[in-house]
Amino acid sequence: MELKNLHTVKKILETGSYQKAANALNYAQSTVTFQIKQVEGELGIQLFERKGRRMILTAAGMEVIPLIDQIIADAERLTHTGQQIGQITGELKIAVPESLVTYQLQPLLLKFKALAPDVKLTIQVLNCYDIYEKMVSEKLDLAIHYDVKPYSPDIALRHFGRFPLVLVASPKIDPILRDFTTANQNKQVCHLQNDPNALYLKIFDEYLRTKHIALATPMELWSIETIKRSVQSNLGVAYLPKFTVNAELTKHELIELPTDITANNLEAVVACRRVDEQQPPIRLFLKLINETFGKTADHSVEA
Known part of the structure; x- marks a missing residue:
């Protein structure tokens, strides 16, 4: 006996008709009729009879409804128990x-x-x-x-x-300060950073040493979001994973500054x-x- 057929029996009892049960269960009425015939055939009784416009339980149907309720309740408990056993803790x-x-x-x-x-x-x-x-x-x-x-x-x-890295600045940065490819420079621009031990900052610092590019005293900030806001305010430049600034680059709130860094990804x-x-x-x-x-x-x- 299929559990879905027993749910259909309960839905007919609740709605009072095959058609309303079919609508509630998103079935065709013929499907509901077939399911009830299956249950009646397996039990050897008639479950419903018409009284006016409603389908009501026969005397035999009234006797089996408590058993159907018990089967549905047991099935729900079994499902719940199975879910609990499978829970990850x-x-x-x-x-x-x-x-x-x-x-x-x-x-x-x-x-x-x-x-x-x-x-x-x-x-x-x-x-x-x-x-x-x-x-x-x-x-x-x-x-x-x-x-x-x-x-x-x-x-x-x-x-x-694999994540590319990018040097970003405010669109308002002085054009003279945008050159990070020419060697031997002393630039009055601040490098904004969140952690001197961050791997991408080590890459950028090594690049500056190799190019002999000296920047103003760095400013250490507590988060990447704070760094981005500070760069937008033109407080300095920042070297970051590109995915952290994609939105700002797309909206032209930040600009990318070219470098000659070859290992420009992590x-x-x-x-x-x-x-x-x-x-x-x-x-x-x-x-x-x-x-x-x-x-x-x-x-x-x-x-």
């Missing part, structure tokens, strides 16, 4: 750089919390070198960061993305200890990374 500790958690991971985090609301999710926002050290010292379950150095083989790496990775990969919270998070950011490549590296 526990704790997941992740560390991510500010740029990735703010501009890349928000849709993924939304999906994760919807699918695993009972998991205690802790996200630490750190620079890539600190994230690496915490992952090596087993203080994290997952690490997502720009690739800084190789891990030992017991840690699996997945490719997260590779981001996801790191996880191999022995932990099958833990439900970690497995779900890795699955969402794969679905959100494309097929990942697991590639272990030697220390």
Whole structure:
């Protein structure tokens, strides 16, 4: 006996007609009629009879309704129990750089919390070198960061993305200060930065040293959003992952300044200890990374 047929019996009892039940269930009336005939054939009784414009239960139908109610209730309890057994619980500790958690991971985090609301999710926002050290010292379950150095083989790496970098300034910047390709300059422009240890800032600082370009005293700000606002206000220039400023570049609120930096991109990775990969919270998070950011490549590296 099919459960959906029993739900149809209850819907006819609730609405008083085959047609109204069909409308409520989004069935054709012929489907409802067929389902009731199936139930009646299996039980060997007539369930309904017409009284005026309504379909009412026969005496036999009234006797079986409590049993039908019990079957439906038991099925719902069984489904609920199965869902509870399959729920993901526990704790997941992740560390991510500010740029990735703010501009890349928000849709993924939304999906994760919807699918695993009972998991205690802790996200630490750190620079890539600190994230690496915490992952090596087993203080994290997952690490997502720009690739800084190789891990030992017991840690699996997945490719997260390749992200171009860009030097940005306000459209109001003096044209004389826009040249970052000519060597041997002393420029009265401030470099706005959020963390001197950020990998992309190390790339830019090395470029300035190689080109012998000296800038004014840098200004350290607490977030990328603050840096962007400050650049828009013409307080200085900033070297950032391009995805963090795409919107402002599109709206011409910021402009891109050319450089001769050849390694003008960052590779981001996801790191996880191999022995932990099958833990439900970690497995779900890795699955969402794969679905959100494309097929990942697991590639272990030697220390």
